[in-house]
Amino acid sequence: MAKEKKQEFVQHITPRDENFSQWYTDVVTQTDLMDYTPVRGCMALKPYGNRIWELIHEQLDKMFKDTGHENVSMPMLIPESLLLKEADHVEGFAPEVAWVTQGGTEKLQERLAVRPTSETIFCTMFSKWVQSYRDLPLKYNQWCSVMRWEKTTRPFLRTAEFWWQEGHTVHATAEEAEEETQMMLNVYKTFCEKNLAIPVFAGQKSDKEKFAGARATYSVEAMMQDGKALQAGTSHNFGTNFAVPFEIQYLSKDGKLEYCHETSWGVSTRLIGAIIMTHGDERGLKLPPMIAPFQAVILPIAAHKGGVMEKCGEAFSALKAAGIRVKLDDRDNVSPGWKFNEWELKGVPVRVEIGPKDIENGVATVMRRDTFEKTAIPLDSLAEGVNALLADIQQNMYRIADEFRLAHTKDVHNYEELKAQVDGGYARAMWCGDQKCEDKIKEETAATSRNMPFDQTPIGDTCVCCGRKASKVMYFAKAY
């Protein structure tokens, strides 16, 4: 029976190069990360997927606190009148709002939006909380879920409800707001690269692609294994765009009434989609150790033989004591082969096998999920050995993803090159800045402008699309 099931695992995952999209769906549905629900476009995060989000939450939250932010919790419902206050913002979000119109038996006089994002309620409260320059800056964040009535949804990548964090800050000056916007973009870049082993392109969005209501939007863009872009996080500088309609003003040191400058920034459960599509392979998930729910799984071999379960128990305690997230898989109703497949599918970075032969030799047989290499680690230094391996896997996964990214990113100098390059990668091109060129490129190649890198050293002087004079360096790619 175990054999039969073992084969099922392999059968069910479509190869990546055959149909990347189907491969993604196969991996997502077979790894217990989430499940579909009867609520249109909404998913349930199962323990395994939810735990990844918890680890992202914990680690990012620490970075937010270390950069001076505090968490708050705002209402999930927002009165329509507040949503209407900033014109661009409402235009961007109104078409995808879920509306509460009834409370108990009472028909509401004013509709309430299930928050699609919380700028308008934050701004409403900020206008109460900010009086004087002494109240500034306010650097707040909240962890919650938001709702956008999307027409087509895909697990993690685009769902009606998704979980995220949204930072909202208020500053006295334009300079401080810009500094905050850039700092948080950088926090996201560091987090993606160090914690998720996902290299990203950081830069500024075009006016067309910026957030509804923002003066400037910056993003970190990751590359999936099909060469497509995935926007992993955004950081917005609002200037006074919201402060004016919401009347967020402060009395300056000189006694003058001034408008505040604001920012917002967020990442979401989308990051889990990015992890899957950056690192996964034919065997399933491949999780970076830093956010893996289990960093190591211990599998007893010939568990019925004397001493095996005992040694496994000792190994479990040793790894746990060393701060490793470890699971001892002591199920007796499936074979070791079945377990090998299951934990490979689930992407656990390190597999620790302990059987009679290992014990005889005083070692555990350890396999790393990223390369499938096996080594023997002495049982009496198992925790040190596994910890070193985890650090190496984390680095190696980043290196491989970064090599892939660089191999699939090219400078393009004309439209034909652009078209060819975005068929599986990022194109770096000169762009005149005209939205018409973005529209044309999107229509004809399905690629969109991703962002303008901070290093704007020109690679030419004419627009890749219209041939007019161009001074902006822009990344183009097809995107999720």
Added chain:
Amino acid sequence: MAKEKKQEFVQHITPRDENFSQWYTDVVTQTDLMDYTPVRGCMALKPYGNRIWELIHEQLDKMFKDTGHENVSMPMLIPESLLLKEADHVEGFAPEVAWVTQGGTEKLQERLAVRPTSETIFCTMFSKWVQSYRDLPLKYNQWCSVMRWEKTTRPFLRTAEFWWQEGHTVHATAEEAEEETQMMLNVYKTFCEKNLAIPVFAGQKSDKEKFAGARATYSVEAMMQDGKALQAGTSHNFGTNFAVPFEIQYLSKDGKLEYCHETSWGVSTRLIGAIIMTHGDERGLKLPPMIAPFQAVILPIAAHKGGVMEKCGEAFSALKAAGIRVKLDDRDNVSPGWKFNEWELKGVPVRVEIGPKDIENGVATVMRRDTFEKTAIPLDSLAEGVNALLADIQQNMYRIADEFRLAHTKDVHNYEELKAQVDGGYARAMWCGDQKCEDKIKEETAATSRNMPFDQTPIGDTCVCCGRKASKVMYFAKAY
């Protein structure tokens, strides 16, 4: 200016014995825990209040995980048809549901409830996830906010939206479900007593007061300083009440199809109300060290004098390194007196003053918020001293609350005694078990049945209300 403001603090808090309800409102609104919002009945948790909830979350979550539970995240919207499946449940919750009827530009065919609680969506998913006895038990929990369209609301005690955790578990047998229900009640009891320093009465609710859809509900009931009860947490055994309509069945070892047995349990941001009303005094909040956002605040005295800020910085580093949540209040625009008042108001357990005289003596002057006692602690063992003090404060706060509780709890043997006792305390009484008596007592005394203690040693043999034969011991009290 500082003097003037200092007086304001004192002026604004109504004495507890003059008007407890106003005292509560004064404390809540002046301590930056929360703010009212333009969304009816919904509050915003400000950083200080949100941090208390975060600490509750962290500490309880660990207890949940240590007892074998895993976190998940379910959709916030629930289709009406699911809510209708369990008759008692829908009857209990339908009147207070906020309904989404419109998604983007589309009028929905079926209304979606903003979750008032999540039994129905959990059960829907459980029916997919449970097939065999090998899948059991499932022991899940989620942290989220829920919405109940309440007519009258009070910060923390009763709000339209509130934050909570809801555990939902599925078991093979009735015994296991009952064991889980009791275990989680016990987790809540331990948490209230150890972490919040709030003593509680644990017991079983009457049929009238049990959860809509439950077979049995257990609760922990705390006593506020006005002698009223506050239900601090509940744990429900559903038996097969939900499993039958939702068809949650498993194939047993013997190959028979059996219905599952379920539980759910929750505590909410109400606990913050309980903390305020159990421990607070005329100066404001008094926070138990374990959930205080800042356990100690360091105040420089004569900060401009040489060496003061330096010593304060050293003290800050020492306390922080010892794992103490510490704040250094180095504001130069308010006086030490103003700061004293502010941090007393905010309930910080320990105040550490360091001025030139202290430095001369090699000590810090330390005040404990629970008793206002001042001691000198040598600067070179400040962290140990403060940590010992924090442990003592935690215990002392529990002791004081427990003495108050015992002094305001009495056995009553007739209706007159009952009436007198519930006017500021808990009455322990014999009860016949008839709901009519509960109704009569509520109508005439405003007290409700709280719970039946596990120790059911009779204190008489006739019902305190109707005089008929009675075998149940029940606590009655007015409640929030």
